[in-house]
Amino acid sequence: MKGPTPPIEWAENHIRIIDQTLLPTELQIIEVRTAASAVAAINRLAIRGAPALGAFGALALVVGLDESAPSNLQEAIQRLEELRTFVGDARPTAANLRWAVDRVIDHAVSSSKTLEDLRSALLREAHKVAEEDAAACQEIGRLGHELLRSATTIGTHCNAGRLATAGTGTALAPMYAKAEAGESLRVLASETRPLLQGARLTAWELADAGIDVTVLPDAAMASQVLSGQVDAYIVGADRIAANGDTANKVGTVSHALAAREADIPFYVAAPTSTIDLAVPSGDHIDIEQRDECEVHEIQGKRVTPEGVNATNPAFDVTPAHLITAIITEVGVLHAPFQKSIADAVVQAGTAR
């Protein structure tokens, strides 16, 4: 049986991705054959979601290396050093992007003696990043499913599903597991202004899987939560600091505050590759600022008066004390997060 179209695919010498800016109206595949077009796709959110950016960025290194046609190993290594920042820093908040780029370059360079070795090692390690992410999603789905067994109506924000990872998703993986187990499930997806990842992407992929999904304006979620109509929240993460403070799509913190007020669980689901131990707390996380026009316009049509200002932070930080637990592939982490996170990273490093 044919499954859903994969959001990222390697096709011998180029990358094929779903252009997520066009969903749900159009399911269009684009081919990425240069480093510049890979970075452009990242910047305009044709490909997005922290773990998917890691998997894509890793493959973009191969495309970027081939494009420069180096004549020897030294030239190739020099090219990879350019790509490390050009691709790796294309979006600053999503930890997995630079993490995957560093991992793949460092592994390939340290294990290769010839140009041919280097290219094969890059591609092999890039595939490994994606395979490990798919396995992490599977385990997050299993662990999240156990935590959410008694929850029927579950809130989520942005898109942390199969479009955002190399597998079934982080926050959405437990939803797929619940649906597969035949449990009753209704997902409330907040629309996620300004780029509508909830309304366009979460709604599209869950509906495609036959899961009951209702889209709400971002501003409507808190009253649903406070009136007792939501059993639990689960969201993804772009970067998790050493103390558990979590950057995710802007608006996440307001959902966490509502959840705390209503005394319902607020779960963060993410692979350990999203954890950044070099960042001690949320106020050290670099929050990507995007173009004002995304706020001024809705799907290309200006909605604000000419001459007014707009500000467009792509992410916000949910303080650790508002998070019930962080669901990773190596286990469910609880407070004190400083310790549980440090232990999880060690465990994941050993498993890798």
Ligand code: MRU
């Ligand atoms: O700007 P985006 O669409 O890349 O933001 C994505 C999110 O905030 C996701 O929740 C996060 O990357 C986790 S994806 C599994």
